Amino acid sequence: MQYFATVARTGQISLAAAESNVSQSAMTAAIAELEKALDTLLFERQRTGVALTHHGHLFLQHAQRVLEAAEDAARHPFRERSVVGGSLELAASYTVLGYFLLPFVASFRKLHPQAAIVPVEQGREHIEEAVASGEVELAVALTSNMIEPRRFHRVVLARSRRQLWVSASNPLAELSQVAMADVVDYPYIVPAVDEGDVSAMRYWTDAGLLPATFIRTSSMEAVREMVALDLGVTILSDMVFRPWSLEGRRIRAVPLKQPIPTMEVGLIWRKGHRLSPVADAFRRYLQVAVGARSED
Structure with missing residues (x-):
């Protein structure tokens, strides 16, 4: 397995x-x-x-x-249940909650049954301001989207490459690699969550190109279904990739020739702030679980 x-x-x-x-x-x-x-x-x-x-x-x-x-x-074969207790409101964005964080929260709660981790979905800008002001003690966010990451203590938990998603019947699905120029003639689907539109425009601008047509949606399942039906293509990270739509239609991921920045998920907290016992226990658990090291 x-x-x-x-x-x-x-x-x-x-x-x-x-x-x-x-x-x-x-x-x-x-x-x-x-x-x-x-x-x-x-x-x-x-x-x-x-x-x-x-x-x-x-x-x-x-x-x-x-x-x-x-x-x-x-x-933890013979270890007694931890006495770590308390409540932690953990801020996280849509993508982080849906595709990364929740299994770790569930595992942590099994190890520390007296601790309550309460995930709260927030946008990246709100997360940064809430952590900086002390409103939120700890957050897991798309640190690749942050404007001033050095304002915080930061631990990178995962990096996920971006690839082109196409339907199984799309001609690009048969290529071993695709260039951005190969994609511009297709309708381009932009997920309007977690600043997906901002990220997309960034790497299209870097390539000096722009698709002729944009399709925007706030639903990741709609993105998958549109790609699977060959209504358009998109470039998204492996973390959110699934090879099938909800209706069971095939989706393929094709590597890109041009280097595209990876999507980065990180743990952040305010510099100079001493974490509470439950927050510090969860931070240490996450770092061990993913083998991460502090960046700042």
Whole structure:
């Protein structure tokens, strides 16, 4: 399951093998054995690597829960429940809450049942001001969007590359890489959440290009469905990528030739502020869980 989850995340058996310190043949054999045991294909092979099938995507959700439970058991096999208590209002943006943070909150609460972590969805500007003023003690935000990140103590928790999303029938889906110039003739879908429109305009401006048509929506599921129906294309991070729309239509991610800044998720708190016991416990838990180090 660990090998399967790593291949699903990297999209390439060779990268997954290198990351897991095993040979590519051993990784391939392990995936084949798992597919045989489940009697279904988990990946479909492509020129650029592999992509989850519909059954693979469903199995990944189960596998991740099993791996999280195993990790918790191995990390705390005989440890008594922590006495850390108190309440923490944790600010986070739409994308961070929906695609990153909540499983960590659930795991932390299992380890510290007397602690209450209350996630509160806020926009990036509100998060920065609330943390700076002391209204909010701790936040997890898209630090790649922050204007003045050095105002805060900051721990980068994850970086996620951006790729082009297209329908399975789109001609660009067959390419190993695409240039920004290949994309301009297609309607471009912009998610109007977490400053997705601002980020999009930034890398289009850097490329010196502009799509002929923009389609804006505040729904990520609408983005996926429009891409899957070949009504347009978009460039978004791997963190929010899913290979299927809600209606089960296929979506493909294609690497870009031009370097696009990654989406960065980070933990922030006010400089000079000593965190409360529950906030400090959650900060330390997150850093250990993702293997992160402080940046500022």
